[in-house]
Amino acid sequence: MKRNMFLSAILAGFLLVSCNKELGYTGFVDPDAGKNAEISLSTDKAAYAPGETVTFTASQMPAGAIYIRYRHLGENLGEQAATGTSWTWTAPDEDFTGYLVEVYQKSSEGETILATIGVDVSSDWTRFPRYGFLSSFGEMPQSGIEGVIDNLNRHHINGVQFQDWHYKHHWPLGGTRENPLASYLDIASRTTYLSTLQAYIDKIHSCGMKAIFYNLCFGALDDAAQDGVNERWYIFQDNNHAQKDVHALSAPFKSSIYLLDPGNSEWQQYIGERNDDVYAVLDFDGYQIDQLGSRGTRYNYDGQTVDLPGGYASFIRAMKSLHPQKRLVMNAVSGYGAEQIVGTGQVDFCYNEMWGSEEQFSDLRSTIEANDTYSNGTLKTVFAAYMNYDLADNMGTFNTPGVLLTNAVIFALGGAHLELGEHMLCKEYFPNSNLGMSSELQEAMIAYYDFLVAYENLLRDGGELNDVTVRSTDGKLSFAAWAPTLGNVVTLGRKVGERQVIHLLNFSQANSLSWRDLNGTMPEPQSVESATVEIDTQEPVDRVWMASPDINGGAVRELAFEKTASGIAVTLPSIKYWDMLVLEQD
Known part of the structure; x- marks a missing residue:
C-alpha cells in the first residue's frame, strides 16, 4: 500500500475537498439513468x-x-x-x-x-476474488451505506477492504472491547464512527461479500509505549537501537508511524490480542496485512539484521494461529517478500501493489506467473494498480481508454484489479477521490465486471497460456503475439480443456506500453468492423464464437468460419479494446 503514503501533495489536493462531499457519495451515477441503459439488471448478491x-x-x-x-x-x-x-x-x-x-x-x-x-x-471467494475497498467512515445515513455497497454488488465485488478505519496502528479498535468508542479520529484526524463500520459490515454480509480490515503488520504511533508496546520490539536504522525506523508524517496526521519487527513473537502476540478486540466488537472476516516495501538494511534492538520477508511469513503464520477461522491477505509491495508471503500457504490470494518499477503491461503477466510459481498455481492475483496517478494530483476525470485497456489486459491474464469503492481508486491513499468517472466509464466498468464473472472459467480457472498466430487477410488490423507492442492487436492464447481461447487486445492506437496511463493521455482506439483474419491451429475446430465486454454486454456471438491449410479463417464483427475468441471441438 503505502510506499509513498500520504504525500503532502495528496493532502493539499484531496482532504480539503473531500470533507465537503456528501457522506455516502459513491462517485457513480444511477445505473438506470445511463443513456444506453434502457434496461439495467441487478442481483441481490455478489456471489x-x-x-x-x-x-x-x-x-x-x-x-x-x-x-x-x-x-x-x-x-x-x-x-x-x-x-x-x-x-x-x-x-x-x-x-x-x-x-x-x-x-x-x-x-x-x-x-x-x-x-x-x-x-x-462460488462457495468461497478465494477462487475468483474481486476486491473492492472502503475508505471513509464518518457519520452516514443507512441509505448512503446501502448505495455504496449496492454499487459494489453490481460489480460483483466479493470482498471489501476497510482502509484507514482504525484508531491507532498498534491499537486498531477505538476504545476497548468492553467499552468501544462511538467515534474517534483516524491517522489522518478524520472522524470514524463505530456505527458506520457496523452498518457497512452488515450490508456487506447481506450481499454475500467478505469484510476485511486493513492494518500494517508493524506499525505503532508515538504514544505506543503507554499502550504497552515494548521498546525492544522495534526495528532500527542503526545497530545500536538509537534511531527507530519511521514512516514520517506531518499534520494533519496525528503521528508518524514507527516500525516494529514483524517476526518478533512478543509483538505478534500483542497485536494478535488487539485484533482479538477488533473481532469481538466488529464482525470482520479477516485481516488485510500491509507493509512498506524494501526498507534497506534494518536492525532489531540487539543489533541483528532483520529479515523482513522472513518476518512477514512468521507474522502471517502467527495471525493464522491466533485466529484460524479468519481470512488473511498480505500486500507484496513491488513484489517485495512475495515468495515468503505466498509460501506460507495461509493467504487467500496474492495481492500485489504495483509501482513504477513494474509499470509495463508485460510486468502484469510476469507478476501473475511469479505468483503462480510461488503458490503452485493455487492462488489468484489481485493488483493494487493506481490509474492516472499523476493526473490525480488535481481534480479531474479518469481517462476511460487508459482504464479499460489496463483492465482488459489484467482480466485476460487472469487477474483482478482493486479499484472500486466509494469512488474509483487513483492513489495509494485510498480516500483520495480527486478523479471522477464519466458515465461512459461507469457503464463500461459494469460490462467489464460482468464479463470477468461470466467467463471466469476461461479467464482465471486454470488452463495454460500459449502462443497462437493470427494474421490479417484484409489489412484492417496488424497482429503481434504477446508481449504488447504499439500499433498492433496483441494476441494472448490460453488452452482450457478442449477450448482454445484467443484474446485480442487492441494496442493499435495506444501511445504507451505502461498500464499506469499516468497523465490520462491514452487515446481511444477506433472500432474496426468486419476484419477478416486467419488463425493457425493444428487442432480440429467445430465451432467458433466470440464475446467482448465492449459488445452487447459480453453476449455470445457465433462466428462462421472456413478451414484453411494452416487453420481457419473468420471475420471479426468488430473490435475496440478487447475481443475474446473461442475455438471448440466436439
Whole structure:
C-alpha cells in the first residue's frame, strides 16, 4: 500500500475537498439513468452458493415478448419468458462457475440483446476474488451505506477492504472491547464512527461479500509505549537501537508511524490480542496485512539484521494461529517478500501493489506467473494498480481508454484489479477521490465486471497460456503475439480443456506500453468492423464464437468460419479494446 503514503501533495489536493462531499457519495451515477441503459439488471448478491436462489431485478421491461436466457460460456442452459421486473433462478449445483444471463427480444430480423448480467456461483471467494475497498467512515445515513455497497454488488465485488478505519496502528479498535468508542479520529484526524463500520459490515454480509480490515503488520504511533508496546520490539536504522525506523508524517496526521519487527513473537502476540478486540466488537472476516516495501538494511534492538520477508511469513503464520477461522491477505509491495508471503500457504490470494518499477503491461503477466510459481498455481492475483496517478494530483476525470485497456489486459491474464469503492481508486491513499468517472466509464466498468464473472472459467480457472498466430487477410488490423507492442492487436492464447481461447487486445492506437496511463493521455482506439483474419491451429475446430465486454454486454456471438491449410479463417464483427475468441471441438 503505502510506499509513498500520504504525500503532502495528496493532502493539499484531496482532504480539503473531500470533507465537503456528501457522506455516502459513491462517485457513480444511477445505473438506470445511463443513456444506453434502457434496461439495467441487478442481483441481490455478489456471489452465490451452489443451489442458492438468485434474485434478479430489472429497472423496467419493454412491452411485448421479452425472454431471459441463462448461459455458461457458449452453452445455452435454458430460457424463459419474462413476466415482470423481478424473478428468481436456482443456481446450478456446480461450484466455482460463472454464468451470463441475457434479456432479449425476437423479431423477424433475429434477436436483440437488451441487457446482460454475470452470476458467480462460488462457495468461497478465494477462487475468483474481486476486491473492492472502503475508505471513509464518518457519520452516514443507512441509505448512503446501502448505495455504496449496492454499487459494489453490481460489480460483483466479493470482498471489501476497510482502509484507514482504525484508531491507532498498534491499537486498531477505538476504545476497548468492553467499552468501544462511538467515534474517534483516524491517522489522518478524520472522524470514524463505530456505527458506520457496523452498518457497512452488515450490508456487506447481506450481499454475500467478505469484510476485511486493513492494518500494517508493524506499525505503532508515538504514544505506543503507554499502550504497552515494548521498546525492544522495534526495528532500527542503526545497530545500536538509537534511531527507530519511521514512516514520517506531518499534520494533519496525528503521528508518524514507527516500525516494529514483524517476526518478533512478543509483538505478534500483542497485536494478535488487539485484533482479538477488533473481532469481538466488529464482525470482520479477516485481516488485510500491509507493509512498506524494501526498507534497506534494518536492525532489531540487539543489533541483528532483520529479515523482513522472513518476518512477514512468521507474522502471517502467527495471525493464522491466533485466529484460524479468519481470512488473511498480505500486500507484496513491488513484489517485495512475495515468495515468503505466498509460501506460507495461509493467504487467500496474492495481492500485489504495483509501482513504477513494474509499470509495463508485460510486468502484469510476469507478476501473475511469479505468483503462480510461488503458490503452485493455487492462488489468484489481485493488483493494487493506481490509474492516472499523476493526473490525480488535481481534480479531474479518469481517462476511460487508459482504464479499460489496463483492465482488459489484467482480466485476460487472469487477474483482478482493486479499484472500486466509494469512488474509483487513483492513489495509494485510498480516500483520495480527486478523479471522477464519466458515465461512459461507469457503464463500461459494469460490462467489464460482468464479463470477468461470466467467463471466469476461461479467464482465471486454470488452463495454460500459449502462443497462437493470427494474421490479417484484409489489412484492417496488424497482429503481434504477446508481449504488447504499439500499433498492433496483441494476441494472448490460453488452452482450457478442449477450448482454445484467443484474446485480442487492441494496442493499435495506444501511445504507451505502461498500464499506469499516468497523465490520462491514452487515446481511444477506433472500432474496426468486419476484419477478416486467419488463425493457425493444428487442432480440429467445430465451432467458433466470440464475446467482448465492449459488445452487447459480453453476449455470445457465433462466428462462421472456413478451414484453411494452416487453420481457419473468420471475420471479426468488430473490435475496440478487447475481443475474446473461442475455438471448440466436439
